[in-house]
Every structure is written in structure tokens, then in C-alpha cells.
Amino acid sequence: MRDMELIEGHRAITPPEGMPVWDVDPFDTAILSDPEPYYAGLRARGPVVYIPRWSVLALGQYETTKAVFSDHENFVSSRGVGLNDFHVGDPWRPPSIILEVDPPDHTRTRRVMSRALSPKVVRTMAGMFAEAAEELVDELVARGRIEAVEDLAERFPITVFPRVVGMRDVDQRILVDYGACVFNSMGPDNALRRAATARNKEIAPWIMAACARERLTEDGIGAMIYADADAGEIGQDEAPLLVRSLLSAGVDTTVTGIGNALYCFAANPGEWDRLRAEPKLVRPAIEEVLRYTSPVHTFGRTAGRDCEIAGYPVEEGTKILCVLGAANLDPDKWGDADTFRIDRRPVGHMGFGAGIHGCVGQNIARGEMEAVLTALARKVARIEFDGDAPWRPNNAIHALDKLPLKLTPA
């Protein structure tokens, strides 16, 4: 271990012979703000590419990305899903016991979470989601001109999600920022990550305090998780960490999904007309938004043992960037991948990941997006850009920074 060369907290690797090499920084703010050319470049270079800047491999073609991302036996999560390898350095926070863990430990925590977040549980929330969406959309339509990131994409999840979890403490800025911090921490030691680390120091105590049992109501999914601890399915010390996972993965991501959906419809008014004419398309439309915009653009894995990818040998300890955004736009998989089409039904898209680590909160995310889009489709005839809509660079999230919109009432 002593003479090992480290880069970004993982072991530097020697690229396998013949593997394409690309001198690019995937975490450069220009790329994070406008990633499509990088996605295309990555796919064009081959199924697996060596990136010397961070001494990692990167995958962007759909088939390989999906295969590696789903192969939890060779490509583990317990060594961190960012650039740091938890085997050779300390994690930036106590690791998540569902995200940054492998079976069999993962199986236990995942089961508790997937029960608490099952479609059946989410169906009981549909009425509350619809009512909250109705109220918010009425207010925004009356206003006409909105900044949709803060006024809608952030406000809706902040209105409903704490109720779902059963939180007594709500702070829009902290809850949105915490998710962004967690995701920025998955990148290299760049300005984004350093800002996230600094911000996290301020807000982590608030977050952990909000996850404590006495800060939760008795009728939310937070309480369900604590009840499972009482039943012995998980440890008492694990319950607050799983509640923390709800807050890190359940707010900023959904905020991004809603914002990205509005962006897609502002940019494709014909598809908005279509959704209004055929409201049943709302569920496939959500999947298309996720495919087309990949709210989580990149997640990593670590080779847990010597193995191979696309015929190239991969040594144990290699960090692999799975570029979900590139896979979701791969024309070999999707055909007219660059076209936003709400009736595509893109089953198998990587918007929620894949395999045993596939997003455990995806049913709630769909439920929230469905409520917002359904209310909007009924009340808003046109969604138009009302100024520039720049993207906000983040090491793992593809979200809008600002989205000024003009809403025309139906």
C-alpha cells in the first residue's frame, strides 16, 4: 500500500493496452453546463475510455454502461460511488448504509427502504400530492411570470416531501443544498466539491438533528423506518442514517426532475399540446424527461476484483465513471435519441440507475412529477421561456440554475 500512487483518493491505474485515451475533464464546469458534446465524444471513442486527468475509466455507450452499473458483484459501491476509494482513504462523511454498501448488508437496508417507498405506500400520498400541486399551480398561473426553479421545482418537493417523511423541521434552502452537496462530493477536488464541503459543514448538524426519532411525526415513512429498527430488521443506529438517505437523495433530485420537465416542455411546445390532449401520457412523459435530461448524470463504481469491461482487463481498485447521461442519449439504443418524444416509453433508461442500487425512491419521484405535470396540463395552455435558462454545474446532477417561464392560462 505504501508505494501506491493516489489520485483523488483512489489508486492510479495503468490503462490497459489499446484502450482509447481521452484527455478531458468530465467535471469541467463548461462540460457540466453543456454535457451533450462530451457525451457524444465519449460514446464515439468506444465502450470504455481511459481518462488520464483523474486516472479513471469512463463509460458512455448504453450497453456497457448498463451492464457495468448493474454488475454489483464485480463493480462495487462500498468503496464509494464518487472518485474517492473508501479502501484507501477516509470518506468525507460516514458512508450511506444503502448507497455506499454491497450485499448482504445492502440487502437488509434496501428491503426496509423499498417497503417504506413502495408503490402501495406512494398511492396513499397521491391525493396529498394532487392537492398541493393544484394549490401551487393556481398561485403561479395567477402570477403568470415565474422563476420556475425556485418557485415551482424547489417549492413543490419542499411542500410535500417533509410531510411524506414526517419531518417537523423544514428549511427549503438547507434541504435543497444538502442534496447538491452530497452529489457534488462525488466529483474530484474541484471548486464545486470544495464549496460543497464548506456548505456541508454548516448544514450537516441540522440534517442529522432533523433525522432523529423525536423530530419525526408518527405517521411518516421516517417513523416506518424507526419501526423496522424496533422490529430488529435494522439496528437502532441505522434508522437515522436511512432517514438521512431520504433527505440527501429525495429532495434535490426531484427538484431537478421537475425543473428539467418544465424545460423540456418549454423547448418542445408540440409535446406540451400533446400531453394536454392525452393526459394519460403523463407517466411515459416523465420517463422521457428522465431519459432526455438525466438528472443524475454520472455515478461511479469501483472494480472490486480483477475483471474486464468490453474485453479490456480491469484491475481491482479501478474507479469507473458510469456516464448515465451519455447512455440515455445513445442513438444505438434509442434511435432518434436527441428528440424529446413523450410517447417513446423508454423502458430501461438509466435515469434512476439500474440493478440492485436502482433509485429506491423512484415511485415517490414519479408521484410528485405526475402531480405537478397533471395540474399544469389542466391549467396551463402554454409554457414559454421568459429569459435565459442556464444549467447549474454539479459533479453528479444535471439541473437548471434558473428557469424563467411565462405561463399562459388554459
Added chain:
Amino acid sequence: MPKVTYIEHDGTETTLEAATGDSVMETAIAGGVDRIVAECGGSMMCATCHCYVDDAWIERTGTRSEGEDDMLASAVCEVKPTSRLSCQIAMTPELDGLVVHLPEEQV
């Protein structure tokens, strides 16, 4: 390539050839059987690829996993002893001729 037949609630039958290793769900999606929705794409997170394995095949497809049981509890149609999530049945040469019945609704 092993064949699988999907029988819908109204009796419509579709027989498809499956690539070995593909799931009954993936085969249906590729073949346009839209009575299987498979919203989560096979992560066992949604219960919208629910099927009833034909009685004649139940021995060969094997039994549900524990996680599968939990997720089937969220299916919108009746869960029977033969209920499975079709994303969890991988096609093999031994399953050539498999018959599954589809519920009236998935969402």
C-alpha cells in the same frame, strides 16, 4: 431461441422468441406487448410487470425471492400463488414454450 407466450386478460395471445438470459419482461417490451409496463426497467421497484405463470410452468420458473414478494404486494391486480414479476424470470432453453397470463391492469 426459447419462446414465450403472453395471454392477455381479453384472450389476446402473443408468442415471442427470447434471447437466452433476457427476462420475460424485457422480451415483452422488445416485442411490443404493452400489457407489461415495466416502469422501473427491472430494478424490482414498481410491480408493473406483474404476470401469472401458467400452472403447467410454475415448477420450472421457480419461486419468488423475498424482495419480489414485498414488491408484488404493490401490484394493482389480485396477487395469486402463481404471481411473479416478469423482470425476475430469466429465459433459458428449459423455459422454451413458457406461457404467462397478464393481469387486466398494471398501473
